[in-house]
Amino acid sequence: MIRLLSGDGPGGRLVSIAVLAIFLSLAFAPFVFEGTRALDTAARICVLIVLAASFDLLLGYAGIVSFAHTMFFGLGAYGVALSSLHMGRGFEALAAGTAAGAGAAAVLALVIGLFSLRVRAIFFAMITLAVASAVAVLVSQLSQITGGEDGLTYRIPRALTAAADHGTVPAFAIGGDLVLGGQRITGKIANYYLVFGGALLLFLLMLRLVNSPFGRVLQAIRENDYRAESIGYSVVRYRIAISVISAVIAALAGSLFAIWLRYVGPDTTLSFELMIDILLMVVIGGMGTLWGAVIGAVLLVLAQSYLRDVMGSAAERMADLPLLPQLLDPDRWLLWLGLLFVLSVYFFPSGIVGRLRGRR
Amino acid sequence: MTGTAAAGLTAPGAGARIGAAMPWLLVPLLMLAGLLAMTVQAMPGEGETLAALLADPGLWPLRAPAALEAVLASWVTLTLAGLAMGMMVFLMASGLTLIFGLMDVINFGHGAFVSLGAFVGVSVLAALAGWMAAPSLPLNLAAVGAAVLAAMAVTGAAGYAFERVIVRPVYGAHLKQILVTVGGLIIAEQLIYVIWGPAEIYISRPEMLKGAMVFGGVALETYRLLAVAVGLAVFAVMGAVLRLTRIGLIVRAGVQDGEMVEALGYRLRRVFIGVFVTGSALAGLGGVLWALYQEVVTAHMGADLMVLVFVVVIIGGLGSVTGCFLGALMIGLVQNYTAFVEPKLALVSTIAVLVLVLMWRPTGMLARDRGRQS
Numbered sequence: 019m020i021r022l023l024s025g026d027g028p029g030g031r032l033v034s035i036a037v038l039a040i041f042l043s044l045a046f047a048p049f050v051f052e053g054t055r056a057l058d059t060a061a062r063i064c065v066l067i068v069l070a071a072s073f074d075l076l077l078g079y080a081g082i083v084s085f086a087h088t089m090f091f092g093l094g095a096y097g098v099a100l101s102s103l104h105m106g107r108g109f110e111a112l113a114a115g116t117a118a119g120a121g122a123a124a125v126l127a128l129v130i131g132l133f134s135l136r137v138r139a140i141f142f143a144m145i146t147l148a149v150a151s152a153v154a155v156l157v158s159q160l161s162q163i164t165g166g167e168d169g170l171t172y173r174i175p176r177a178l179t180a181a182a183d184h185g186t187v188p189a190f191a192i193g194g195d196l197v198l199g200g201q202r203i204t205g206k207i208a209n210y211y212l213v214f215g216g217a218l219l220l221f222l223l224m225l226r227l228v229n230s231p232f233g234r235v236l237q238a239i240r241e242n243d244y245r246a247e248s249i250g251y252s253v254v255r256y257r258i259a260i261s262v263i264s265a266v267i268a269a270l271a272g273s274l275f276a277i278w279l280r281y282v283g284p285d286t287t288l289s290f291e292l293m294i295d296i297l298l299m300v301v302i303g304g305m306g307t308l309w310g311a312v313i314g315a316v317l318l319v320l321a322q323s324y325l326r327d328v329m330g331s332a333a334e335r336m337a338d339l340p341l342l343p344q345l346l347d348p349d350r351w352l353l354w355l356g357l358l359f360v361l362s363v364y365f366f367p368s369g370i371v372g373r374l375r376g377r378r
Numbered sequence: 379m380t381g382t383a384a385a386g387l388t389a390p391g392a393g394a395r396i397g398a399a400m401p402w403l404l405v406p407l408l409m410l411a412g413l414l415a416m417t418v419q420a421m422p423g424e425g426e427t428l429a430a431l432l433a434d435p436g437l438w439p440l441r442a443p444a445a446l447e448a449v450l451a452s453w454v455t456l457t458l459a460g461l462a463m464g465m466m467v468f469l470m471a472s473g474l475t476l477i478f479g480l481m482d483v484i485n486f487g488h489g490a491f492v493s494l495g496a497f498v499g500v501s502v503l504a505a506l507a508g509w510m511a512a513p514s515l516p517l518n519l520a521a522v523g524a525a526v527l528a529a530m531a532v533t534g535a536a537g538y539a540f541e542r543v544i545v546r547p548v549y550g551a552h553l554k555q556i557l558v559t560v561g562g563l564i565i566a567e568q569l570i571y572v573i574w575g576p577a578e579i580y581i582s583r584p585e586m587l588k589g590a591m592v593f594g595g596v597a598l599e600t601y602r603l604l605a606v607a608v609g610l611a612v613f614a615v616m617g618a619v620l621r622l623t624r625i626g627l628i629v630r631a632g633v634q635d636g637e638m639v640e641a642l643g644y645r646l647r648r649v650f651i652g653v654f655v656t657g658s659a660l661a662g663l664g665g666v667l668w669a670l671y672q673e674v675v676t677a678h679m680g681a682d683l684m685v686l687v688f689v690v691v692i693i694g695g696l697g698s699v700t701g702c703f704l705g706a707l708m709i710g711l712v713q714n715y716t717a718f719v720e721p722k723l724a725l726v727s728t729i730a731v732l733v734l735v736l737m738w739r740p741t742g743m744l745a746r747d748r749g750r751q752s
Contacts, residue, residue, distance in 0.1 A: 077553075081553055083553060083556045083557070133733065133736055134736075136740065137736075137740045137741055138741070140484055140552055141692060143484070143486070143556050144484075144688040144689075144691070144692055145688075145692065145732070147684070147685060147688060148685050148688055148689050148728070148729060148732065149729055151682075151685045151725070152685075152725045152726050152728065152729045155725045155726075156722070156725070156726055159722045160722065290681070294560075294564060297557070297560065301557060341572075344572045345572055347572075349571070349576065350568055350571065350572060352564060352568055353564075353565060353568035353569065353571075353572070355564075356561050356562075356564035356565040356568060357561075357565060359557075359561040359564070360544065360558055360561035360562065360565065363548075363554055363557045363558050363561065364547055364548075364558070367554070
């Protein structure tokens with residue numbers, strides 16, 4: 019167990035309990051939660067955890083800000099979509115699309131890295147922003163290839179759709195009327211476990227990476243790049259390497275998302291809003307620890323679903339007061355997350371996880 | 379101006395002279411390239427493909443003059459549009475580049491001032507609807523002037539607050555600066571939604587600034603001429619302040635070496651606040667002009683424009699106002715020519731310019747000499 023986590027446990031009792039609870043509810047999501055909406059949320063959380071963690075590789079471990087992370091995510095997603103459309107329904111198409119997306123992400127990240135990190139790390143933030151928005155515009159304009167704003171819908175192998183039947187879970191009774199198991203395993207559930215397994219694998223891989231000597235060098239560069247350079251590590255090469263790795267993992271997460279959703283579009287994969295969400299997840303959860311990405315992703319998705327309801331009812335209750343109803347409008351929830359974001363950068367730079375770990 | 383760029387060097391060789399003047403030469407060169415591209419595109423006659431024509435050099439002299447004549451008018455229009463766009467982007471970018479040069483602060487929230495300025499300006503213009511609709515140029519200009527002044531006052535004040543609250547606690551830490559200013563951008567955008575509502579607001583230009591003047595078959599849009607004039611005026615005033623006044627001297631010295639200026643007893647922080655406020659006010663001015671150019675304002679227009687602004691700041695060289703000016707003109711021209719020749723590639727062409735400039739000069743065209751690593 020310790021080896022599986024690369025000796026880097028969540029740390030702190032509260033964090034460990036939270037992570038364990040998240041893991042268990044994701045692992046048994048199809049059987050614990052009712053309805054397709056819950057399953058959809060669970061799959062979304064799995065993908066977002068990987069996406070946020072891969073962004074944390076850059077932001078938290080290497081100290082680089084990138085605004086092109088959704089672009090790489092989108093590359094993976096569009097890879098799967100296009101291959102499924104043109105190669106026909108099948109697992110080969112999924113594999114080919116995933117590989118193509120990851121390859122394209124690696125090449126693009128390498129080129130961007132060579133251009134911007136070579137001179138100044140601060141260029142990277144600006145150039146990634148420019149390239150990402152150019153790609154987003156291009157994708158919505160080249161509608162003959164990418165489907166434009168409408169996006170693409172495509173078919174995935176039948177074994178992964180709700181129509182397929184993979185038998186039932188063996189049922190056993192625990193005394194009285196309480197019966198566990200017995201549910202039908204549809205292809206949808208198999209698809210969920212594909213997403214869950216892929217996400218888990220990628221997460222463990224990243225955990226291994228950051229606790230390797232390579233990860234240590236990255237942290238050294240983050241803390242003091244002059245010193246790392248004078249010890250003899252090529253700062254530029256390490257920075258480029260991690261930006262490529264992070265891009266590839268983001269693309270793989272995008273492929274998983276595309277397989278789950280059977281739809282890709284600029285809004286779900288490339289939008290700047292998604293980029294902001296990832297930033298919020300990583301910063302609020304805790305930069306510099308992958309567990310922070312887990313907590314942050316779950317919190318943000320839950321907040322997205324429930325904070326709006328709470329704000330809506332609060333706004334209704336205060337309808338008579340001036341300004342407050344507008345501030346509490348459910349559409350303005352980003353305002354409060356933005357405030358939380360700024361405050362957490364000031365006062366809790368290590369995020370929730372760092373804070374809870376510190377009290378150990 | 380070309381001469382002054384080269385005159386500072388002691389007995390430079392021809393190559394060095396051209397190298398020093400190159401950023402200035404690039405703007406007219408780009409105009410020529412645009413004309414060439416448009417001419418080539420117009421050359422094929424009925425039922426001919428461009429590839430077939432290009433493979434047959436004998437046909438070129440026959441077609442080129444006619445094609446040139448056909449595209450000349452639209453080339454002039456596009457060039458004016460490009461210059462106007464460049465000037466507006468310059469207004470937004472100049473503050474950003476000085477802020478970076480002086481204090482090493484990179485403000486990702488700069489776009490918020492563009493949006494804020496646009497909304498304030500549009501509100502003022504809506505209040506002055508009578509002046510706007512009147513067919514009198516002085517009244518129209520007075521309305522636009524009032525809108526600009528109000529927008530600059532509000533964005534300047536907002537800039538002061540932004541510097542105090544958002545930027546000040548994170549000096550010297552780039553990573554935190556980027557994060558915090560992005561957070562500031564989100565909050566500002568949302569506050570705009572709270573105040574002005576979520577819908578985009580449409581605005582039409584003042585009566586006398588609609589339409590175009592026609593000179594010998596060439597249409598020049600009045601509003602674009604105004605934008606170019608305002609941009610040139612601001613550039614000239616900025617240049618004069620930076621070169622001729624004491625405060626300008628301190629700012630330039632601060633960009634070169636801030637520590638040294640502080641060691642000489644100047645409070646650079648105060649100068650910096652002044653620059654930050656000025657830069658924000660200029661962004662507000664750019665926002666009003668852009669709003670009237672597009673005739674619509676949205677809360678995220680500032681964030682969208684930041685893409686162009688960053689490209690301009692990078693290719694100009696972080697910290698250089700002149701580089702920023704030239705970069706903005708280049709981007710404006712390239713965008714407009716590309717939008718004419720191949721509309722889908724307009725934004726991608728910006729990235730292409732960025733890549734080419736960085737291959738040529740990795741720190742931008744006119745970056746200050748001292749290079750900081752991070």
